[in-house]
Amino acid sequence: MPVPFSDCSDSYDVIVIGSGLGGLTTANRLAYCGHSVLLLEHHHRLGGLATWFKRKGHIFDISLHGFPFGMIKTCKKYWNREIMGSIVQLKNIVFDNPQFSLRTTFDKDDFTSILNIKFKIPLTVINDFFTTVAGMNFYDDQTMTTRELFEQFFPGRTDVHRLLMEPITYANGSTLDDPAITYGIVFSNFMNRGVYTFEGGTDKLIHMMADELEKNGVTISTRSRVDRIVTEKNKVIGVEVDGRVIKAGAVVSNSGITNTIHNLTDRSCFSDEFIERADAIRVNNSSCQVYIGIKEEESIQDVGDLLFTSTSEEFDSAELLDLHTRSKTFSLYYPKTRPGHNRYTIVASMNSRYDDWATLSDDEYRAEKERMAQRAVEDLSRYLPDVKGKIDWMESATPLTFNRYTLHTLGTSFGTKFEGLDISRSIFKEVPGLFHVGSVGIIMSGWLGAINYGVIVANDVDTYLRS
Numbered sequence: 160m161p162v163p164f165s166d167c168s169d170s171y172d173v174i175v176i177g178s179g180l181g182g183l184t185t186a187n188r189l190a191y192c193g194h195s196v197l198l199l200e201h202h203h204r205l206g207g208l209a210t211w212f213k214r215k216g217h218i219f220d221i222s223l224h225g226f227p228f229g230m231i232k233t234c235k236k237y238w239n240r241e242i243m244g245s246i247v248q249l250k251n252i253v254f255d256n257p258q259f260s261l262r263t264t265f266d267k268d269d270f271t272s273i274l275n276i277k278f279k280i281p282l283t284v285i286n287d288f289f290t291t292v293a294g295m296n297f298y299d300d301q302t303m304t305t306r307e308l309f310e311q312f313f314p315g316r317t318d319v320h321r322l323l324m325e326p327i328t329y330a331n332g333s334t335l336d337d338p339a340i341t342y343g344i345v346f347s348n349f350m351n352r353g354v355y356t357f358e359g360g361t362d363k364l365i366h367m368m369a370d371e372l373e374k375n376g377v378t379i380s381t382r383s384r385v386d387r388i389v390t391e392k393n394k395v396i397g398v399e400v401d402g403r404v405i406k407a408g409a410v411v412s413n414s415g416i417t418n419t420i421h422n423l424t425d426r427s428c429f430s431d432e433f434i435e436r437a438d439a440i441r442v443n444n445s446s447c448q449v450y451i452g453i454k455e456e457e458s459i460q461d462v463g464d465l466l467f468t469s470t471s472e473e474f475d476s477a478e479l480l481d482l483h484t485r486s487k488t489f490s491l492y493y494p495k496t497r498p499g500h501n502r503y504t505i506v507a508s509m510n511s512r513y514d515d516w517a518t519l520s521d522d523e524y525r526a527e528k529e530r531m532a533q534r535a536v537e538d539l540s541r542y543l544p545d546v547k548g549k550i551d552w553m554e555s556a557t558p559l560t561f562n563r564y565t566l567h568t569l570g571t572s573f574g575t576k577f578e579g580l581d582i583s584r585s586i587f588k589e590v591p592g593l594f595h596v597g598s599v600g601i602i603m604s605g606w607l608g609a610i611n612y613g614v615i616v617a618n619d620v621d622t623y624l625r626s
């Protein structure tokens with residue numbers, strides 16, 4: 160149970176700022192290793208972007224759309240078997256666009272068969288492609304872009320590029336011009352065994368994680384926004400919340416890396432060379448979502464678990480980000496997704512740029528939100544023609560919404576582009592005792608990336624505290 164900030168002690172071994180999946184995992188691992196840990200979260204609930212909200216009997220999940228099979232092993236090893244036990248496969252992934260319409264289990268066998276039979280790509284080329292992407296590592300050469308990778312294997316085949324790229328753009332915000340490794344690593348993770356979800360919803364997962372934190376003795380304080388990371392002689396000594404300083408041997412920031420460097424830490428602690436590289440970090444895109452709730456007495460037919468739909472002629476990374484994009488993903492949540500909760504909800508997700516929304520007047524903002532919701536219902540009606548009359552709740556979120564709830568620079572959904580990874584990994588070399596965990600470098604984002612990164616950073620902190 161979270162405690163009021165006033166009840167927190169004056170010092171801990173470690174303070175974790177932020178309770179995204181990365182922060183939660185680092186806090187849990189360090190407490191498990193015997194360190195005293197304080198977890199401070201500015202919002203009233205834990206989870207960061209792994210969150211949910213309730214309206215009129217509906218529970219809407221924000222970022223529970225799909226993650227790779229690797230989550231099963233990660234949760235078993237670093238959380239517990241109960242959490243692992245609720246991870247189930249989504250078997251019905253649907254694509255519908257002017258170039259093709261198909262249904263897939265989104266794994267290597269099915270993709271091989273689709274590429275070979277439907278797209279007429281020779282098996283040798285498909286196998287070579289899979290072998291190449293499966294062999295990619297994050298320390299590999301970053302000069303080749305995803306566009307170049309696709310042209311090498313499937314020259315001029317924009318339909319194949321779309322099949323391979325569209326879901327990954329939604330999953331981590333990467334574009335055709337990002338380093339091919341940011342595509343290859345994430346794509347291979349999914350191809351391993353398909354797309355998975357957490358049965359019971361994000362609320363169940365975060366409550367189970369909170370129980371585990373409590374068991375391991377983490378002190379949690381929500382509604383506690385850290386204003387400053389306190390340093391002395393360039394070394395971390397604690398954090399400041401509402402004018403009160405709490406001391407710690409190490410501080411782990413799960414706030415965005417750009418926030419951590421530019422807003423939370425005294426910039427004079429960093430070398431000029433580090434600041435120069437930090438200033439060059441590009442923040443990844445944000446998202447828009449439309450949440451649609453179906454009346455209690457109504458049902459909808461099964462049209463897939465994830466539906467990648469677009470009326471745009473070809474895949475184009477810029478089109479997916481446009482304020483008026485014609486591409487979106489529908490996540491359909493049936494009663495089976497939340498056993499015991501007999502409701503249907505649908506979430507439409509679009510990639511989006513913060514500045515497109517932040518520069519609108521209040522009236523324009525309201526009008527654009529309304530138009531976005533209407534477009535979502537129109538698009539959904541192509542698959543569920545009678546859906547309009549069944550809806551009893553609609554609400555939308557924009558990049559400004561994500562910024563408000565997580566404080567992320569430009570409301571980013573997936574942290575930073577590739578260059579953020581090195582900065583995040585080396586921050587403790589600049590300021591002893593200061594660590595960063597959370598979505599960076601595209602690879603370390605998403606539910607699996609954030610949790611795995613949480614484990615890596617916990618090991619760094621443990622080594623530092625023991626040395």
Ligand SMILES: Cc1cc2nc3c(=O)[nH]c(=O)nc-3n(C[C@H](O)[C@H](O)[C@H](O)COP(=O)(O)OP(=O)(O)OC[C@H]3O[C@@H](n4cnc5c(N)ncnc54)[C@H](O)[C@@H]3O)c2cc1C
Pocket residue numbers: 176177178179180181182199200201202205206207208209221222223224225226330383384385386413414415418446447448508561564565566567571572573574596597598604605606607609
């Ligand atoms: C719309 C959307 C859909 C997504 N869909 C998927 C998906 O289907 N699959 C998938 O794997 N991933 C998905 N993601 C991405 C995934 O949710 C994130 O990459 C991951 O949850 C981020 O975890 P994190 O550890 O980086 O922390 P975050 O979730 O970013 O949390 C950071 C936390 O730090 C807190 N904080 C920040 N500053 C302070 C401060 N000064 N003091 C106190 N607290 C602070 C914030 O309030 C927040 O709770 C999606 C994201 C979005 C936005």
